[in-house]
Amino acid sequence: MTGKHHQSRSAIEAELLDWMCEPVWADDAARFETLALRLFAFQFEHCDAYARYCAARDATPRNVSRWFEIPPVPTSAFKAGALTCFDAAGTVKTFHTSGTTTSKRGALHLDTLALYEASLLPNIRRFVFPEVDCGAWPTMSMRVLAPDPMDAPDSSLSHMFGVALEAFAGPASGYDVRDGVLESDALIDRLKSTDEPLALCGTAFAFVHLLEALDGKAHREGEIALPGGSRIMETGGFKGRSREVPQGELYESLSKRLGIPDHHIVNQYGMTELGSQFYDNVLFDDYNGKEGRPRQKVAPPWTRIRLLDPETGERAREGEAGIVVIHDLANTGSIAALQTADLGRWVDRASGGFEVLGRAQGAEARGCSIAADERWQEAHR
Amino acid sequence: MSGVHEATALMSAAAIDEAAARICAQSAELRSRGASERLKHLGDLLECFRDPESRARRDLESRLPAATGFTPETLRAGIELGFAPWTADALERLYAAEVAPHGSASQVRSSGAPHTAVLLAGSIPMPSVLSIVLPLAIGSPVLCKPASRDDTTARIVADALGEIDPFLAECVAITPFDAQNDDASSAFFSAPCVSATGSDETIDAIHRWLGPHQRRVLYRHRVSVAVVDLANVTREDVVQLALDIALWDQLGCLSPVVFHLVGGAEGADEDFAAALATELAALETRLPRGAIDPAAAVVIANERADAEMRAALGQPVSLHASEGTHWTVVLEHSAESRPAPLHRFIRLVALPDRVALREALGRLVPHLAGVALVGFRDRREEIVDVCVEFGASRVCEAGRLQAPPIDWKRDNQPLLLGMTSLATVEVATD
The missing domain is CATH 3.40.309.10 (Aldehyde Dehydrogenase; Chain A, domain 2)
Known part of the structure; x- marks a missing residue:
């Protein structure tokens, strides 16, 4: 990396860090466009494979003038090789995607965690702990239904929980997965005994395991009513794995068994290859008096979502499902424009609110949820 | 009631039980007709599908594009190629090779189950047609759940059978039901013999419905x-x-x-x-x-x-x-x-x-x-x-993958033997 280019990336990152730290999320289209184009130019120049990929599409910094003209790479490409804009020696962290024992795992290499963490913190605070933004931070504890980042150093999900837990979680916070096993009895005892609101965070699979454990105990002990203000942050679908529970059914069960209202259950859409995440609006809306909006995912200002018709590659028509393409400026060291294998639909096109309809059938199963489940299965074996 | 007249609505467990009882009541007569008569009519059915001018063939070609999503051109070409080797003679040869009585000092007698539950899958008509024909060939009436991606072929088969031999058509009951309906599934899979095609997950799930003494011919993901x-x-x-x-x-x-x-x-x-x-x-x-x-x-x-x-x-x-x-x-x-x-x-x-x-x-x-x-x-x-x-x-x-012979040992297994009871009948000696 030359000094000039290093400066260039540093400058982009400095501006992004400022943006991420701003207390008010303003949708600044011009700012996004400028930064996206500068970042594209940087990544085109520093990632040879990406440059060849873009050139084959006749998209170069010379002729790309709008952010949405920047070619996205498929997330599966992170399995094929290192997509980085820095020397391998500079890697400080590598996150791996989940995968079966027979499939390759994707890898996101990072030479800095500053932007990654700067992006995740305001996002999780805004949508899972909106009291912070309202200036009334209760000392809410987080119970994490995922491994400690020390036990799963290559899991971006565990890392995210670790950062959040360190930043603003209460004293009774901790991890409830040990050696790949959900310690459900201890967790249920904790849930039953707490008189303070809790935030339960984990994969969809983990919550299914918790519900199964509660089913086993329910006959003896009845249902749990967590203190008011408790909430759930659930991430990851079922990705084609067994014991799938539709989201509505899962949330209904969690509401019923834990006494947490539906609008206090927040889904997070994220993936290892991304620096930013997308959360449901429901809890944020509840705390900000915006009742009535349907459940939808909100894109932070330094990201953009596109939904593309998979047949044509053009914008999906209004009301129709399309491939979810994400432009995430937090991905400075890899590739900012990603084409997922997920189908999405606009819920509120004007505000950018969208929903994820799920992974296209036939695509490879992947995701944080699976990694956790496989660990359980291995432990049980 | 034969499949010809049945409604398209999803059926309850009670309705499936009733349909099973109805076709079971035909079982004795179906067996008593003898293999040659059954094979003749079923051969005629196959010849219908081979004949581009037959009503059954025209029905397939005109109704399946909407039901399955294939274009009419692709469907026509696939049907033409796929049914071509499935002659009446080929069916007879298949039967003769697998279950016909043979031997001298002793005889092998065969018998189909009182009824066979046939779970269809996919959207290609040939395997659906054959799945209905095979149990009938050995004298077993058919309870048939159409595929979710093709609710049409089974009905066309039943209609065509009705024109060839109304009695054979009465040995087929088409019983669409919601796979999530456990009572309906239980009723369907209580048949003494089950033939099913599906993903590995589907077949594993079907195994769990079946008891140790039920015959089964199951085709998995390939x-x-x-x-x-x-x-x-x-x-x-x-x-x-x-x-x-x-x-x-x-x-x-x-x-x-x-x-x-x-x-x-x-x-x-x-x-x-x-x-x-x-x-x-x-x-x-x-x-x-x-x-x-x-x-x-x-x-x-x-x-x-x-x-x-x-x-x-x-x-x-x-x-x-x-x-x-x-x-x-x-x-x-x-x-x-x-x-x-x-x-x-x-x-x-x-x-x-x-x-x-x-x-x-x-x-x-x-x-x-x-x-x-x-x-x-x-x-x-x-x-x-x-x-x-x-x-x-x-x-x-090359070019023949979509034209398997009727006796293709799909999933490496015989077509008829798996659903047939065999008995050795020894000839009395003086």
Whole structure:
């Protein structure tokens, strides 16, 4: 990396860090466009494979003038090789995607965690702990239904929980997965005994395991009513794995068994290859008096979502499902424009609110949820 | 009531029980008619489907595009090719080979179950037709759940049977039900014999419904391939291989999902990929692919982008593709498992030698069904042996994958024996 280019990336990152730290999320289209184009130019120049990929599409910094003209790479490409804009020696962290024992795992290499963490913190605070933004931070504890980042150093999900837990979680916070096993009895005892609101965070699979454990105990002990203000942050679908529970059914069960209202259950859409995440609006809306909006995912200002018709590659028509393409400026060291294998639909096109309809059938199963489940299965074996 | 008159609404457990009782009541008469009479009428049914002018054939061709999503052109071509070998004589030969009484000092007598529950799957009509015909051939009435992607074929079969032999039609009850309805599933799978086709997950779930004494003929997830000797491949071979891909839009277990390429001069693999792409483009005009849902299109779009990205990373991958998602050819040089998006998306894997071919075929165990062999000349038997060793149930020429003989040992098993009770009857000696 030359000094000039290093400066260039540093400058982009400095501006992004400022943006991420701003207390008010303003949708600044011009700012996004400028930064996206500068970042594209940087990544085109520093990632040879990406440059060849873009050139084959006749998209170069010379002729790309709008952010949405920047070619996205498929997330599966992170399995094929290192997509980085820095020397391998500079890697400080590598996150791996989940995968079966027979499939390759994707890898996101990072030479800095500053932007990654700067992006995740305001996002999780805004949508899972909106009291912070309202200036009334209760000392809410987080119970994490995922491994400690020390036990799963290559899991971006565990890392995210670790950062959040360190930043603003209460004293009774901790991890409830040990050696790949959900310690459900201890967790249920904790849930039953707490008189303070809790935030339960984990994969969809983990919550299914918790519900199964509660089913086993329910006959003896009845249902749990967590203190008011408790909430759930659930991430990851079922990705084609067994014991799938539709989201509505899962949330209904969690509401019923834990006494947490539906609008206090927040889904997070994220993936290892991304620096930013997308959360449901429901809890944020509840705390900000915006009742009535349907459940939808909100894109932070330094990201953009596109939904593309998979047949044509053009914008999906209004009301129709399309491939979810994400432009995430937090991905400075890899590739900012990603084409997922997920189908999405606009819920509120004007505000950018969208929903994820799920992974296209036939695509490879992947995701944080699976990694956790496989660990359980291995432990049980 | 025969299938001809049954309503399309999803049925309850009680309605399924009633239908089962109704067809069971025909069981004794069906058996008493004797195999030759049953086979004659069922042979007539097959001949109907072979005859382009018959009402049954016209019904299939006119009604299935809406029911299944195949284009009329592709459907017509698939039906023409698929039914061609299924003659009345072929059915008789199948019966004779598997269950006809034989022997001298003793006789083997056969009997079908009082009724057979047949769970159809997919959207290709030939296997659905055969799944209904086979139990009837051995004298077992049929309780039939249509496939979710084809609610039409079973009814057309029942209608056609009604015209040939109303009694045979009364031995078929079509019982659509919601697979999530446990009571209905329980009623359906309580049949003394069950024949089903489905994904591995579906078949595993069906196993859990069945008791130890129920007969079962179960067909699981399978894939097919072609093995191409690039040193001896002709233009006509390429045309026929393209047809194998295009027919049924690659949605059948006999549709090839990957071509293994061996031998040939340098660049022969690229030439083959380009030639195949040309043929698929030509077929898109003659036999257009059916519309696909957005989820399927996403998989294709992503696999194309993935191939391009791997090429950009310096890997030896090349892509030939249509404007939309209509057809795709990806040439790889690694036999690593990759998604099969189907809908005319073919991977060509160039392998360095026969050892690599063996490894590649070995990776398909236990899912290998059909193999189209191209070239190989004097080494053909050797390659056939490898295919059979790895579980292939069928080896054929290019262009023939979608035209299996009626006695094809699908999933490596006999068609009739699995649903037939056999008894040795010893002849009294003086």
